Amino acid sequence: MTDFPLALMGVIAALADIAARPLTSLILTAHKASGAHIVSVYLRPEDLSTIMLLATLLALAHIQKTAADIADENAQIV
Numbered sequence: 003m004t005d006f007p008l009a010l011m012g013v014i015a016a017l018a019d020i021a022a023r024p025l026t027s028l029i030l031t032a033h034k035a036s037g038a039h040i041v042s043v044y045l046r047p048e049d050l051s052t053i054m055l056l057a058t059l060l061a062l063a064h065i066q067k068t069a070a071d072i073a074d075e076n077a078q079i080v
Contacts, residue, residue, distance in 0.1 A: 009060035016052050
């Protein structure tokens with residue numbers, strides 16, 4: 003079994019975390035008067051490193067799957 007679904011779910015979770023931050027800040031300031039709502043949009047340094055790590059894992063899983071397909075094809079020839 004490859005790590006492709008795991009890596010894909012990790013990338014989706016990291017992007018969902020980034021997208022949820024502004025919504026969370028809006029919900030937390032919803033009780034304030036009109037015009038005082040705060041929407042904070044920011045990226046942390048570890049967001050980039052997490053996405054890069056998961057993208058690398060995604061690429062390696064794709065390479066591993068392709069290599070397994072090629073090995074199966076070669077096994078059928080022999």
